[in-house]
Amino acid sequence: MSKIMVTRSSMPPKEEYMAEISSMWENHWLTNMGDKHKQLQESLLSRLEVDNIELLTNGHMALELVLQAMDLSGEVITTPYTFISTTHSIVRNNLKPVFCDIDPDDYTIDAEKIEKLITPRTSAILPVHVYGNICNIGAIKAIADKYGLKVIYDAAHAFDEKVDGIGVGNFGDASCFSFHATKVFNTIEGGAVSYKDEEIGNKLYQLKNFGIEDAETITGIGANAKMNEFCAAMGICNLRHLDGEKLKRKNAFDRYTERLDGIKGIRLNKLKPNVEYNYAYFPIIVDPKEFGMDRNQIQKKLADRDIFSRKYFYPISSACDCYKDTYDVNETPIAYEMSQKVLTLPLYADLDLDTVDLICDIITGDT
Ligand SMILES: *Cc1c(COP(=O)(O)O)cnc(C)c1O
Numbered sequence: 001m002s003k004i005m006v007t008r009s010s011m012p013p014k015e016e017y018m019a020e021i022s023s024m025w026e027n028h029w030l031t032n033m034g035d036k037h038k039q040l041q042e043s044l045l046s047r048l049e050v051d052n053i054e055l056l057t058n059g060h061m062a063l064e065l066v067l068q069a070m071d072l073s074g075e076v077i078t079t080p081y082t083f084i085s086t087t088h089s090i091v092r093n094n095l096k097p098v099f100c101d102i103d104p105d106d107y108t109i110d111a112e113k114i115e116k117l118i119t120p121r122t123s124a125i126l127p128v129h130v131y132g133n134i135c136n137i138g139a140i141k142a143i144a145d146k147y148g149l150k151v152i153y154d155a156a157h158a159f160d161e162k163v164d165g166i167g168v169g170n171f172g173d174a175s176c177f178s179f180h181a182t183k184v185f186n187t188i189e190g191g192a193v194s195y196k197d198e199e200i201g202n203k204l205y206q207l208k209n210f211g212i213e214d215a216e217t218i219t220g221i222g223a224n225a226k227m228n229e230f231c232a233a234m235g236i237c238n239l240r241h242l243d244g245e246k247l248k249r250k251n252a253f254d255r256y257t258e259r260l261d262g263i264k265g266i267r268l269n270k271l272k273p274n275v276e277y278n279y280a281y282f283p284i285i286v287d288p289k290e291f292g293m294d295r296n297q298i299q300k301k302l303a304d305r306d307i308f309s310r311k312y313f314y315p316i317s318s319a320c321d322c323y324k325d326t327y328d329v330n331e332t333p334i335a336y337e338m339s340q341k342v343l344t345l346p347l348y349a350d351l352d353l354d355t356v357d358l359i360c361d362i363i364t365g366d367t
Helices: 014-021 035-048 059-069 084-091 137-147 198-207 229-240 242-260 295-303 333-341 353-364
Strands: 053-056 075-078 096-099 122-126 150-154 174-178 191-195 212-214 266-268 282-286 342-345
Touching (some): 014 229, 059 150, 059 191, 075 084, 084 096, 137 150, 242 266, 242 282, 242 353, 282 295
Parallel strands (some): 075 096, 150 174
16 A cells, blocks of 8 residues: 555646646746736635635745734734744744634634733734634634734635635635645645735735835835746636535545544544535544553554654644743643644545545554
8 A cells, every 4th residue: 555645735637737827838927917816816706705815825925924914013812723834924023922722622712711811012813723613703803893903814724614604714804825735725835815904905915026016116025925827727727626625525534533433532623513614634632541542652553554644733833942932831731732632634635435444443453
């Protein structure tokens, strides 16, 4: 058997991609907001049912530039239970992350713990929809409205999801998506921001292109974060196959659930009936006392069979070398505990059910 990685990038048929990019050999327009960029932007507007969206080179630049576009200062309340990009995007804007603990049931920021972290310096909240679990958007909005704070969602895990029929990109002031090769929908590398205020869109457009207003007017201290035409073309193709890919993910996801639900010492991610999921990840929380093995031992057992899982998220941001001297992991004990117990199992569209069964057999000791 060949190696089973934790994820495997979705790709369109080769001929389809070749056909999509062939026009570039006629117009020689490779980047700087060409036809493919325009077409993908329009497709995403309708697919995600959002009013505005800006495409970028990756999800990290989406976060970094939207924070810059909002001209924030001081402190940003966020979660340490995330991919390090979230935290870096705050720090790289000379803002201070203030870590709030998470809800043990869905791993997203615990909205009840936000208010006591607010100080006169707080300017925004940056929550993350972890594993596609949607944050407590109602409570977060109430707090943000009360204190006049901006809300920027890291929606990298929640692409194409809906809550009560509403596209996830419609919540907060902005939502940031990642189209990295390993995500449910990819443009090889890529990202986007959906946003409410058109002024934010103007700034984002400018900031992703060096702060250039026009050829002779540079008004912003921008970066270079333009999505190129080859990446946009990959997105156009992948979007056509998204429903099929999601369905295949769901089948694998359901099989895992069937096999692992109810096993003592293993807790699965609880899905909510009002959310349309994208089936991006399959995390398990392993209680070593009850299960008789910790997650590191499970990871090793799988790796011995050439099956690769991931401790995701571990370490939490506040435990990383670059932040551990500034923060104390014990300030967010639940996030810390989850990071010690979580293991994310392989999940991608082409993962066949026999392999899911094998993974479950290895975990439960049946092989
Ligand atoms: C993937 C990811 C990012 C970063 O996106 P890139 O496209 O890889 O730059 C940020 N936050 C979270 C939660 C992610 O999963």
